Amino acid sequence: MYCQFIQPVALYGSAAYMSLSRKTNREKMDQVAAAGARIITGCPAGTRTRVVMAEANIRSISSLAEEQGAILRERVIRLPDSVPARQTVTRKMRKRLVNRQTWREEATKIAKEALLEETEREAMSLPPRPPWLSMGKGRISFHTESGDTTSRHDPPERRRAAAERVLEALPPTDSTYYTDGSTEKGFGVGGGGVVRIEQGRGNATWSVPAGKWSSSYRAEQVAFLAAVRDAAGAPKEVKTTRLCTDSLSLVTFLKQGTRGPAPETLTEIWTGLNHLSRRKVNVQIVWIPGHADIAGNEQADQAANTGRTLPQETAKIDLPSAKVAIRGVCWKKWSGTYHTTVPPEHTHRRATDGRCLKYESEWARRDQVLLHQLRANRCPLLQATLARWNRPDTDGLCPECGVPEDTEHVVCECPKYQAARSALLGHTPTLTVLQEDPDAVLRFFRRTGLLPEAR
Template sequence: MVGLAASLPEGDPLRTVGEAVVPRRLRTTEGWREVGLAALSAAGAKDIPVETRLHHSLPPWTDSTAVQFHLDLGPRASRAISAETRRAAAEERIRELPPEAVWVWSDGSAEGGVENGGGGALLRPPNGDDLEVRVPAGRFCSSTRAELTALLAALEAAAELPGCRGVPVVACLDSKAALLLLAGGAAAQASTLGARLWAQLRRMTADGSTVTLQWVPAHCGLAGNERADALAKEAAALPQQSTPVDVRTLTRAVARHSKRKWQADWPAGWYRTVMGDRAPAPVRTATREEAVDIHQLRSGHWARSEQYLHRIGRRPTPECAQCDDKECPAGRCLVCSEAADTPAHVLLECPCLYGPRLRALGNIIGAAHDVRRDDVVAALAAGYMAHKSRSATLPLRR
């Protein structure tokens, strides 16, 4: 909400409220301003300027036929094909484009795809020397936004080249995501950056230029693309703090920081032994009962475990009403009677599941990382319950 308020124009009521400094009336209660600013500060984004939100989309009725998008080079440009074949396919397509044009090779770079973005571009006018462009894309920046930033800077530079007004422009970039976003049309742009790009494209076509945006495969040896990639990496090292960030990118940066902190604060225990510092993907199984078993076994609180039921007081015995001692006979595995039937014992150690483990894992003893697989956990839980129902009953334990 703080980022959204900051993206609104001066005088907007929400922005005024967001920027207001109001004394707290209650010590234990914080408003959205305080919570938002604290989250931005923790993520290192408190002092980063926010890009003005796009309030009016560009009109869809303006003629845009002078802007053409080419998003494919055929099956020979697939990532599964060798770099030499992909380069040959790209060079074949490039030979079909206007040779007497302002050629633009642009690329974007972002550390980990989310931070310290930079855009680089190489411009080759028909008569003149090459021009290199470097521009920071933001402290927090997606790879796609870095690509768009590079393209915008390159097109603006191309429009200022002397003697190139009305000359065709060919822009080559290796981001299909960026091209697909622009190919939706001027009216489909939901970001200020996308709208600025289309406004620049329209200014260039209004001056008589045709603009061709061509996708090329990355890292296949195309000289222009390789140089643009190097320029983008250099641009990523430029000062970033004064570069505006859009609200969506800012929100994602705060969400990533909050998730990392939440995961780092997980207590040590069985769940962390299994999952490390990452949350599991949604469980997709045939039945809800299987999904419940999977979640409970990973969390260490399985409702079918004798040890767990005894720990919460649901399996009292004359000798012990309730305890958390894994050596207590009341929590002993009813199938093998060798140890408490904790999730670790059931999934990794219980002798009754040697066969299922061997079939699923290739080993009769499992490891903690094996429990990350939904199908393995579901199969072992079902196998254990089948053994338990056949060979173990409460009276036998007494």
């Protein structure tokens, strides 16, 4: 309920108004997020707010608003100069409230921290009408049949056989291109690779940079564009061309088109395909499964890895990659608040270091709540917690040991539960077991009788 309704409503328009809000108003908005976190986790009042937020895996409204503002600026600043929204973003305004930052200033600061101001941005523009919709002469066709009979979980030989059947069923072409993209750990320095097989100009393989901040999808786009550019410069004798890529997302997007502004790379791909269509070149755009031992695709993959080693200064950064960079900066800033507000000796920090709890599908709601409360060291099954609530029937001490009965004592130390502890958690477990093996902690509490059976 909170993540699907309350949070989106609170964030609506926050990119513009939150930066000008008073500190007290921001705190009121963040209190709503904290209240939602307490409901999600079941942690009682008195639990540190930042601990509860970490357990619920949600961020404060003000932190999310900063991120939304930076993303809004990135989206608008890529539009043409004639667009009023872009003029608003770039306009120099006199500050009326000198003690508060405008959303432009906050967004620009985040962009600088993400190093986006040091890289040329890829513009957004309205693309031409896709040629397969405007021409209507069947010169550009899409083929994704390989995915109808196989999945990514199938062995490589089966996926390769499916791709070969599709390629053999298509009419022969004068030239064939294989393209692939590669990035460092999913997002980072990227590169693209292209393999051309053609009798007229001969075979060729080359690499292109995709940028310092690139997603895999972005690298695939850059490689595909390089192939389209080369195909557009082919001799007039080339009347049929095949473009093969292992990015199903790219093929689907190119086929469907877009109703709004598109990145410059995709616009140039459509423009290049339009050019080929006007030259009466028949183009086959074919999806093939990746890492299926298809020779051309494997060569393109190697070329893409080489592309990551090329100088990246000339590569522009696209909007999706900029969003990832902004989210990384904002998340790092938000994570930093945990380490500055939660002391190193706190149970939650020693157990999780700010990481959230990963749910298992078979856990009941009360299991989830118990784990959240134990990790926060605010659980009604613990005598120390009851003493914090000034319960007259407890002194907060373990009846067996005479020391404060908190999460660490029950899970790691109390000799009364040593047999169950050794069997389920190890002879000398640490608090990190609450993060690394929470299911074992639940079994431990059931075996010791601390967690009553559900009625």
